[in-house]
Amino acid sequence: MTDTPLPGTRPNTQDSSTPEQRRIRRLRRQRAMNTFEAAVMIVIIVLVLFPIGWMVATAFKSPAVVYQYTMWFEPTLENFRNIFSERWNIGKNILNSSIVAISVVIIATPLAVGAAYAFSRLMFPLKRTMFQWILLTQFIPAVAIVLPFYVMFRTLNLLDTYFALIIVNLSGVLPYAIWTIKGFIDAIPIEAEEAARIDGAGRFRVIWDIVVPMAWPGIMTAAIFCLILTWNEFLFGYLLTRQHAVPLPVGLISFVLERGTVWELVAATGIIITIPMFFFAMIIQRHFTKGMNLGAVR
């Protein structure tokens, strides 16, 4: 077969090259593309990793060399020893953050599964509107509602308590969790649930035996995201706590002193904040790919 160009096709009309030549040209173009892609990737990687690298380096520097732009220094664990000392007592902040984050996850996950199931499968009045309103809350900037929350908790005498932090974080993460899990439940074939009901399972049993296992990757993802969001939350933690319930990110503020910021301690604490989240992010990634695979099964 000869490839006679169709009349009216502009590109290639004068192309007398052989298929082999064209293949080589295409390969070359592809390689050029790859070089370009690689360059972009490198820029992105540097932009993302540089601050993290900087933080890691600083955390292991002794106060004397913190302000030197060198990568050649004698690493020390002194900063870590320091932040856990009586003076800074970051351990207390870790405990606070852990209690709040874990409570939020334990409360938010089952609630979100229930709500997501209802929005996905049940019929009730104003369902769409309610779901839209729940999502809308995500678009309200936290700064806009922090003051009402402050006044509310002050009135209730709940400032500087775990309870207050758990409530505000729940209100922040629940819409997101409901939305994520609903997406996964929507993807479950309804026949499996119907079959279970005929096999004798009641509504809750169906959720437990069929919906939860099948939406598990989504539930895990949502739960871990809730954990990360709560763990990293700063604004509410900053304004709603004084000394008793101060969460870890807010604890960083204590390193801002009159004589300046103690950067090496900020960096060491930063690492403590980051490491668990890093592992959770890896778990999410694994579950996400698993979720994709599960979706293909039918």
Added chain:
Amino acid sequence: MANISFRGVTKRWGAFVGVHELHLEVADQEFLVLLGPSGCGKTTTMRMVAGLEDPSEGEIWIGEDVVNDMSPRERDVAMVFQNYGLYPHMTVRDNIGYPLKVRGTPKAEAKAMIQAAAEKVELVPFLDRKPAALSGGQRQRVALARSLVRTPRVFLMDEPLSNLDAKLRVTMRAELKHLHHELRVTTIYVTHDQMEAMTLATRVAVMNKGIIQQLDAPEVIYNDPANLFVAGFIGSPSMNLVEGRLENGGFHAGLIAVPGVGGGNRENIVLGIRPEDVTVGAPGSGQFDMEVYTVELTGESILVTARAGKTQLTAHADRHFRCEIGERVGMSFDVARTYLFDAKSEERIRL
């Protein structure tokens, strides 16, 4: 054990009517087959019995109970879904055993029951697999085994053999028939395969557009169709249906004239005759001549399709009969085996 009774059951979605004023009594221990083309409301009827769909009107009874407000669990039915409805996260064993687990059957007992059900549908080697690792036919058998693992008041089977290969379908059909004989559980069985309907059914309900067209024993459905739809739907190859008129008892359609079909004069009728009741022979030897349009060898016989003007007929010829496309042949009707229908109302005209 229970009979099932539909009393004026209608299912509507907005203005669309899926099932229209269904009155149907399924006797205890009966094997009732719902037969009809795709989209005629078979699955909907089944789902209303199971409790997955609420009737818009009417009552459904199982045994002594009006089940309209009962949950699927309380109705105690087992169902095979058209698209399996398996639990993808469970092994075949757990899929089959789920009804037992939910009902709290003791472990050891359940194990034996699962094994027995798996043996019936030849699934034993696959018990530890997940549904994703099974073929369509194997999945369908899991669905079947899951419904057979316990003895419910009613079996509902929605095209349970549609995805099996021809050989297994015949085996399973026989197996189901035997099983019904053994268990004597009232069964509603949906299919669009007439062969299945004919072989399995105590009675067949032929459905179209949400309405039961005829409800009778298989042989009656075949030999005495109530209307044009049933006549055209039942039988393979399907019945010849020729539009024409009656003149002094003779049937006239274009170039065809067959005497002695009915009585009197009447316009707008449709004559039906099965291919096996049409004979083909040499030109001039029959009631009228036609030109051969196609010839198909089916093995046990030859299907000759022939035309005269706009009229087309298919005949079952003897397997030794030979003819070529374009040749002229003589055709005759066995007039005793013809059916007449009103072209407008599509109802049978009985003379």
